Amino acid sequence: LKAHDPIAGDLEGRVTLTGQVVAPPGVNPPVAPAEVAVPAAKEASPTAAALSGSLPAAATAATLPDPPSAAEAPPPRIERTRFPSGRDRVMADVFTPPGTGPYPVVALLHGAHPRRSEKYYMELGEDLARRGFLTMFVRVYERGRKGRGSRADWRRSGSDALTFAASLPAADPTRMGVLGFSLGAFLALEQAPVDPRIQAAVAFYGGISRGLTDLPLDAMPPVLLLHGTADRIVPARRSVEAAEQLRQAGREADLVVYPAARHGFCLNSRGGVDRDVATDAWSRAVAFLDR
16 A cells, blocks of 8 residues: 555454554544554556546545535536446436536446435535536446346446446546445446556445456556445455455555444435544545546
């Protein structure tokens, strides 16, 4: 992981990588161990250019600015459509920034229960568009036929969404990224190393599927992993393991762990720790895509 954030913590009895443990107000971060035992990283290979230009090295928790407000930006155009994916026609909401573009593209992939959090996915899609990203909220379950499809269908739909987005007049097909939550985070990390168009991936409380032993991790683009230690649905160790795997493969991976944060931050109206974490995590996700 990047040397500019040498903060380590203990997660459920195991030592994390040198990553970042961010404590929300009122929550004490875990004490960093005297020595962090991690495998030696391979020499990092050059990474693809980021989506929207250059960004300084990430700030620490103490200096990270509030996320830039997009509320005053002109509203994006929102259109519901379907795009071809295998024998299906998958539903998606396309959020296009005002103007002619071209704009970088982000595929937004939902978790296992998208209807529970649909309001929040739509808000996040709109926020990304206000910040200058042509965003596709890909409804991988809505396939225009009976049933939700298989995991392989869902994974393919992420790449097919980018193919569709690349055909839109306002899209810049040379700048593409994926952003996923829970199930969508797993799908994003499965899709990113096999689709060379993807230049960045953001994974909220996900990981790398253990059954995919042939996944070419040495082709993974830069990745940001965000997770909470109080997650009882996808344990935080899944993001830690993903970061370890990517580091061993010589790839760029940023890991941010939030003490006491539960599953679903950014996708609920809970206050307290989740609210503070959501603000910080979303700011980091946008900055990562925008660098």
